[in-house]
Amino acid sequence: MANRRRGEVPLVIADTRYTLCLTLGALADLEDALQAGDLAGLADRFAGGRLASRDLIALLGAALRGGGHPLDDAAVAALPLAGGLEPIVTALGDVLAAAFGAEPPDPP
Numbered sequence: 001m002a003n004r005r006r007g008e009v010p011l012v013i014a015d016t017r018y019t020l021c022l023t024l025g026a027l028a029d030l031e032d033a034l035q036a037g038d039l040a041g042l043a044d045r046f047a048g049g050r051l052a053s054r055d056l057i058a059l060l061g062a063a064l065r066g067g068g069h070p071l072d073d074a075a076v077a078a079l080p081l082a083g084g085l086e087p088i089v090t091a092l093g094d095v096l097a098a099a100f101g102a103e104p105p106d107p108p
Helices: 024-034 039-047 053-066 073-077 086-100
Strands: 009-013 016-020
Touching: 009 086, 016 053, 016 086, 024 039, 024 053, 053 073, 053 086
Parallel strands: none
Antiparallel strands: 009 016
16 A cells, blocks of 8 residues: 555556655666756656656656566556556656655646
């Protein structure tokens, strides 16, 4: 079960429950994957509201690994989207808000 006080966000994909969390290590991995340079670069990139699919894969992968799920980006990319992107984008907005201490953004 996700603990919101620790910045954990629940997500269900294809009847499998996951916990998303952006730990310091997950954020460092994300900086590398997206070549953001630093935390301010990550925040700027996500604040724009325009994300590529590869950004979503990198962010979801980092959040899943931070939540204790050992999935590489190839496994994340292969996850089914039977419920559409909305629940994933909403959960990612919540986990970003938790990590950066902000209100969750409006879904795109």
